[in-house]
Amino acid sequence: MPELPEVQGLVDFLRSRVLDLPVARVELGSFSVLKTYDPPVDSLGGLSVTGVTRHGKWVDLDVDGIHLVFHLSRAGWLRWSEALPQTVVRPGKSPIALRVRFADDSGFDLTEAGTQKRLAVHVVRDPQDVPGIASLGPDPLEISRADFGALLHEKRAQIKGVLRDQSVLAGVGNAYSDEVLHAAKLSPYAVAGKLDDAAVDRLYAALRDILTEAISAASGKPAKDLKDAKRAGMRVHGRTGEKCPVCGDVVREVSFADRSMQYCATCQTGGKPLADRRMSRLLK
Ligand SMILES: [Zn+2]
Known part of the structure; x- marks a missing residue:
């Protein structure tokens, strides 16, 4: 799943390609991917992209005041094309969930692998109309050390889960929470509210260092190279054994x-190796 650094990479990439470009049309390959009906997707046709930004793991294309907002979720991806095929994407006939075609015939497809369909696209007048955006916690690169400490202080849950909770911090998922905890030398099972000041200092520094490093690895890369860039930067995540x-x-x-x-x-x-909770549940 793309997390904050990859989504920032996608945003930077899209910004370099589509800013000021008029949208020709949006084609739907799956009706279920679109979570809104007003304004209609057709209203984007003819309008130009005025901004591309990120909210947590959400990408927000501002198309002259109408926002096309999407979340790639676990198995979704964006495929950029300098010259899209002329065939129109039709529902049910294609692995493509949604295609955005620009006036010069460049554009992108949103695709989703696997059977669990979680890719979500919203067309809204205000990104805050998307519940998943309205409920986001602060961006981990913008929060101060003091606010970060206060945020953890209230939490009785394990730090691994707290870091991944989008309503606590926006943009960190399973991979970067592993990396950040490793860099901060903290157990994923440590209770967030019980971390001492030195541990919170290490965690705060690790969060910023790891994400900043990953963003600089992702930025300037074409969309198709972002997954490999993410994998290459991992020190423990996905590296069992x-x-x-x-x-x-x-x-x-x-x-x-x-x-x-x-x-x-x-x-x-x-x-000490951690107990495997799946195993211990089976043994009970
Ligand atoms: Zn080690």
Whole structure:
């Protein structure tokens, strides 16, 4: 799933291509991908893109006051084309969920792999009309150390879940929360509200460092290269069984029903492997 750095990369990429370009039309390959009906998608035709921004993991194309907002979710992606085929995308006949065609026939397709369809597109007059945007917490690159500390202080949940909660911080997901916790030398199971000041300092610094580094790796890359850039930058996430680049211990994994997380026991948990909760549930 693309997280804040990849979405920022996509935003920068789109901005460099589509700013000031008129939209020719928006073609729907799947009716369920579009979550709104007013204003209609047809109202975007003929209007020009005046801005491309990011809200957490959402991309927001401002088309002269009407916003085309989308969230790629777990299996969605954006495919850019300098010259789209002339055939019109029709519902049910294509893996393409939505196509945005610009006046010069460049444009992009939103696609989604797998059976769980979670890709979401909204056409709204105000991005805050999208519930998933209105409920977002602050951007992790904009929050101050003091506000970050206050935010964690109230939380009795495990830090891994808190970092991924979009209403707490906007844009961090499963991969970057693993990376940030590894860099901050914190256990994913640590209770957020019980972290001492030194731990919050490390976490705050790691959050900014990891995301800033990943954004600079993503920016300037074409959309098709962003997934590989993300994978290449990971030190523990998705690297079960490989060596921790900091201490050389083996990277371990805890799996849940539909996802897994990776960590280094030497760096993060005082050398103790974490209980695999899926396994312990089975053993109960
Ligand atoms: Zn380590």
